[in-house]
Amino acid sequence: MAICNQSQFKPISISPKTNHLSNFNLQISRSQTLLKCHNNNTSSLPTKTLKIEPLPLFTSVRSFAPATVANLGPGFDFLGCAVDGIGDYVTLNVDPEVQPGQISISDINGVGNSGKLSKNPLWNCAGIAAISVMRMLGVQSVGLSISLEKGLPLGSGLGSSAASAAAAAVAVNEMFGGVLSESELVLAGLESEAKVSGYHADNVAPAIMGGFVLIRSYDPLDIIQLRFPMEKELFFVLVNPDFEAPTKKMRAVLPSEIAMSDHIWNSSQAGSLVAAVLQGDLRGLGKALSSDRIVEPKRAPLIPGMGAVKNAAIGAGAFGCTISGAGPTAVAVTDNEQKGRDIGEKMVEAFWREGNLKATATVRSLDRVGARLISSNS
Amino acid sequence: MAICNQSQFKPISISPKTNHLSNFNLQISRSQTLLKCHNNNTSSLPTKTLKIEPLPLFTSVRSFAPATVANLGPGFDFLGCAVDGIGDYVTLNVDPEVQPGQISISDINGVGNSGKLSKNPLWNCAGIAAISVMRMLGVQSVGLSISLEKGLPLGSGLGSSAASAAAAAVAVNEMFGGVLSESELVLAGLESEAKVSGYHADNVAPAIMGGFVLIRSYDPLDIIQLRFPMEKELFFVLVNPDFEAPTKKMRAVLPSEIAMSDHIWNSSQAGSLVAAVLQGDLRGLGKALSSDRIVEPKRAPLIPGMGAVKNAAIGAGAFGCTISGAGPTAVAVTDNEQKGRDIGEKMVEAFWREGNLKATATVRSLDRVGARLISSNS
Incomplete structure (x- = not known):
């Protein structure tokens, strides 16, 4: 019988633990009638080990x-x-x-x-x-x-x-x-x-x-x-302005050195954010989301109106607001879809008023x- | 009737939420027969508000x-x-x-x-x-x-x-x-x-x-x-060498500026540590505990033998090891009390062998x- 081996990837670990090797074997045994074996690069593999090529299940x-x-x-x-x-x-x-x-x-x-x-x-x-x-x-x-x-x-x-x-x-x-x-x-x-x-x-x-x-x-x-608790509601208000912020430019503006006090602050906020997610604490999540002292202060000025958009989101009742990824989309969090739409309206207005940018808002839950x-x- | 007020502290919030004001009122109503009122600094307080001094319940x-x-x-x-x-x-x-x-x-x-x-x-x-x-x-x-x-x-x-x-x-x-x-x-x-x-x-x-x-x-x-899950066992191996490491000296050795890459690494480890605590993941907790690239590398060399002590702890099966507070105590974590004693022995040996320091080990659970x-x- 052929013995299946994985490709030579870096070692992987996932928490909470899933034994992906046994998962792999499970999948193999499910579809083994569709598999065929061929010997791939056997010179660098133990003689017993054969590479198995799967065939497509679908067209x-x-x-x-x-x-x-x-x-x-x-x-x-x-x-x-x-x-x-x-x-x-x-x-x-x-x-x-x-x-x-x-x-x-x-x-x-x-x-x-x-x-x-x-x-x-x-x-x-x-x-x-x-x-x-x-x-x-x-x-x-x-x-x-x-x-x-x-x-x-x-x-x-x-x-x-x-x-x-x-x-x-x-x-x-x-x-x-x-x-x-x-x-x-x-x-x-x-x-x-x-x-x-x-x-x-x-x-x-x-x-x-x-x-x-x-x-x-x-x-x-x-x-x-x-794992964010299943019983909790979480909505993201995503406001995308008509403005392209290239990832490279947004990276270039970041400092290479951080003050120790800012490092401690941001680390504690990162810990708080993780705790808030696991505990389903939306207020805490929003607070932590809004608290970055290292990246957001450098990037926000490159997105016209972002400061005002954040203030508008918080003013309209969002738990927190920051830049999504490297921007320019702004993301705010709330616990209610209708409230999310109201927050989005205020954020769109702020992009127009302070950044002279058209923007569109959408309210989405966690996938x-x-x-x-x-x-x-x- | 006198109205109780709190002293003029900074605002406080605690998560998970406890309404400490209602808690305060509860305590007051329980012991109200023992309270007496007097007016303290009323010039800066609303006229209805009186300061209530509690009397001792015990000698x-x-x-x-x-x-x-x-x-x-x-x-x-x-x-x-x-x-x-x-x-x-x-x-x-x-x-x-x-x-x-x-x-x-x-x-x-x-x-x-x-x-x-x-x-x-x-x-x-x-x-x-x-x-x-x-x-x-x-x-x-x-x-x-x-x-x-x-x-x-x-x-x-x-x-x-x-x-x-x-x-x-x-x-x-x-x-x-x-x-x-x-x-x-x-x-x-x-x-x-x-x-x-x-x-x-x-x-x-x-x-x-x-x-x-x-x-x-x-x-x-x-x-x-x-909250670390109640059903999980967690033991701290505390190894205290005969060496005084003054907090001020241990602070002075810290960098004032941190490289962005180290900041990102340490922040992600802080987040991982919080997740490990809340999820009761001892392996993850140990891994995060051992992962500091900012403070421990500066402080460990000031504690003779600390590097070897950490290696000895990990070698003996501890999930992780670092300096407790500003040192010189080394702390390792494990899930079994006897294993903790074995780990402690190896750490004590390492302090003696590599740091020329006598040390004592104790194994404690979470309070x-x-x-x-x-x-x-x-």
Whole structure:
């Protein structure tokens, strides 16, 4: 009998613990009649170990990955969460016109500036993540093509590239029976993010896993899911102004050195934020969200009107407000959808009044699921 | 009818929420037959508001406050927890030989270097906290005397001054019917800490409240209790070398500026630590405890053998290890008391072998109660 082994990834640990190796084995045994074995790079592997290539379960799958809010104030570069109802879609087809083991991007459409995206899979977030998952799975016998439908504008601060990567990673994985664990998909997404916007998983991890996610370390990748209590209501007011804030510029403005007092303050707020999420304390969550003394003070002046928008949100009853990701979207939190709409109105007004920017507001709840299969055709 | 008001403290909030005003009123109504009213500083108060002075319920009370481990690695200056079975005792007597409204320290005894402590209540941690609570309560008609029994050596890194302050604050409060809330007692303890070791509540808050405590802010004082799951076992291995590490020297070695990358790392570890506490994840707690890249690397070299002690703890199976408070005590965590003793032995050996220091080890569990009344005499 062939013995399956994983690809040579970095070690991974996930808390709360999931034994992704046994998960892997479970998936293998479920779909073993569809698997075929071939010996891949045996020179560097123990003689008993064979690489097993899965075959596609479907001719076509469609997946969705949600928008994400990274940073969350004091959680700069290590905290993020997923928001429901907006995101990117990927349709993945087995395509006999594509060389086996390869992927192509057939079309890209959707909101705003999605026309800027490359159709070269090596330069496209969805393409890079899909290739990574294909490599992890050892897909060599079929060619695939992607159709990408952008629900998120680029450079919005809502994890646009991460949503594409997450949707593509999940699509490829589901096409071949869902063999890989979420943490392996995060690694694939991270490979994509590294090429496009930096080696950060604070968008792509929540885009794949849903809910709130803390990235504890990258080497090895160690991710903590922070479970927000099911019985609590949490709404994000997302206000996106008509203004492009490139991630690189927003990074360049950050200080390389931090005063010890600011470090202590921000760390304690990060701890408070984690406690607030786990305890379902919305007031505490908002307070911590608004409390960043390191990143937001540098970035907010680059987004016209942001200071006034934050004040307007708090004034209208939001528990807290900050910049979503690297901006320019502003995010506020509340416990009531109607209140969220009222807060959004005030924030839109403030963007116009103080920043001379048109903006649109949307009220979204927490996405607890993450990237998922929407439909499949055999 | 007289209307009770609180003293003019800074605003306080405590999470999870306790309505300390209604708590205050509850205490008042319980003991109202023992209260007497007098008008104190009415010129600055609304005319209806009278200051009520409580009378002592007892002639003598005895209290205890536990040792505390502050910092906990990446929780520098804002996280701490209480450990059971070691701490300071205060016996408080109504003393007709002491001027009404005043306090004296009749004697100090106990372990190690407690003879160094001043008996002048204005320069003694217990005295300062006791005076602060007397002022909060408006005690003016009786004089009190304190007998302080130190269970914790000074400068050990186990919150010696905080334990004295906490025990004294609770003793005075209980003597007069427990009118003040825990958060008000923390303010009294903080006044003491500010004079003795700096304006930090990360020892005195857990010494008073028990368990794990996060200080979110000081102005207003905002404290979060982090509930470690009741069903989980957690043991602290405390290894105290025969070496005095003065808090001031340990502070002076700290950098005033932090690299952004270290800030992000430490903040994410602080968040992980909070998550681990709330989720009862001992492995995660240990990992975060061991992960400080800012404070421990500067302080450890000032404690002979500390690096080897940490390695010995981890090597012996501890989940994590760091410096307790400003040192020199080393603290490791484990889930089993016997394993804790074995870890302690290895740590003691390492202090001797690499630091040429004699050390003693003790294994303690989490104190979930905090400072408390032990006995009282009417």
